[in-house]
Amino acid sequence: MTVPDLTHRETRALELMDDPDCDLVALERTYRHFALVNGVVAGWRRVYRRRIRPLLEASPDGRLTVLDIGSGAGDVPRALADRARRDGYHLDILAVDPDPRAHAFATAERRSPVPGAAPGRDATLAFDRTTSRALVDEGRRFDLVLSNHVLHHLDPVDLGDLLDDSARLATTLVLHNDIERSRLAYLLYAAATLLPFRGSFIRHDGLLSIRRSYRVDELRREVPAGWKVEGQFPFRLLLTRTGTPETDLEAAAEAAAAQGAGGAAAHPGGTDA
Numbered sequence: 421m422t423v424p425d426l427t428h429r430e431t432r433a434l435e436l437m438d439d440p441d442c443d444l445v446a447l448e449r450t451y452r453h454f455a456l457v458n459g460v461v462a463g464w465r466r467v468y469r470r471r472i473r474p475l476l477e478a479s480p481d482g483r484l485t486v487l488d489i490g491s492g493a494g495d496v497p498r499a500l501a502d503r504a505r506r507d508g509y510h511l512d513i514l515a516v517d518p519d520p521r522a523h524a525f526a527t528a529e530r531r532s533p534v535p536g537a538a539p540g541r542d543a544t545l546a547f548d549r550t551t552s553r554a555l556v557d558e559g560r561r562f563d564l565v566l567s568n569h570v571l572h573h574l575d576p577v578d579l580g581d582l583l584d585d586s587a588r589l590a591t592t593l594v595l596h597n598d599i600e601r602s603r604l605a606y607l608l609y610a611a612a613t614l615l616p617f618r619g620s621f622i623r624h625d626g627l628l629s630i631r632r633s634y635r636v637d638e639l640r641r642e643v644p645a646g647w648k649v650e651g652q653f654p655f656r657l658l659l660t661r662t663g664t665p666e667t668d669l670e671a672a673a674e675a676a677a678a679q680g681a682g683g684a685a686a687h688p689g690g691t692d693a
């Protein structure tokens with residue numbers, strides 16, 4: 421097997437699932453495989469233990485509102501809600517994705533929203549076919565805003581918009597979890613996906629995702645002040661930011677108003693943060 425040059429990010433080749441005209445049967449199969457692949461590679465168990473559970477412990481009623489941006493098949497928010505429920509806490513999660521195919525899959529009736537949860541009591545999980553920008557425009561706020569495997573899909577403008585949106589939407593914490601590009605990650609993923617996952621995009625898109633993903637130092641150069649990039653073992657990176665309290669948003673809005681419509685207003689997700 422030839423290993424491509426991984427010195428630089430691949431930014432031109434697009435993943436098969438991002439093609440609106442891709443094979444729908446293979447796409448559904450890919451969505452179905454996401455739970456297994458994310459469960460093995462994405463490291464949410466540790467992120468939950470180190471970043472989310474402490475917030476739940478600190479919350480007076482043991483509850484948090486959560487936004488998952490780019491939720492795809494919905495397996496990550498479902499697993500987080502279930503994990504919190506088993507710890508005796510409550511996550512009230514909104515999972516959004518503008519892709520109609522992802523939304524249809526995530527909301528198909530045969531998948532229970534949160535396994536074992538009494539609806540509306542132990543955990544709640546809702547899906548909406550929308551974007552982070554639309555939620556900003558609606559003035560929505562969440563304690564915690566997160567994403568999985570979204571950063572490497574985006575061009576620089578969309579990445580900037582996502583960071584701006586997530587900083588505005590979160591009152592407490594933003595967690596963007598993604599792959600860190602490496603030759604070893606590529607070789608291991610290629611070996612692990614050689615035989616299983618036939619008829620789905622898991623192998624092709626996963627290998628391309630590794631090629632499209634950042635190294636820690638590259639992502640640090642891309643993000644505005646206020647964001648922190650940490651490598652996570654193995655082959656992961658976590659981009660985090662403390663949220664924007666209501667008072668800061670009000671101050672930013674007042675500054676924007678004072679500068680007038682044409683002024684370059686300080687905003688929570690921008691370089692002024």
Ligand SMILES: C[S@@+](CC[C@H](N)C(=O)[O-])C[C@H]1O[C@@H](n2cnc3c(N)ncnc32)[C@H](O)[C@@H]1O
Pocket residue numbers: 454458489490491492493494496516517518519522550551552553567568569570573582
């Ligand atoms: C590879 S999928 C990741 C799906 C899922 N999080 C996972 O890890 O399996 C990336 C998704 O992000 C969505 N997306 C990208 N930018 C977004 C935004 N600003 N708001 C909401 N969804 C977005 C895309 O539609 C796409 O379905």
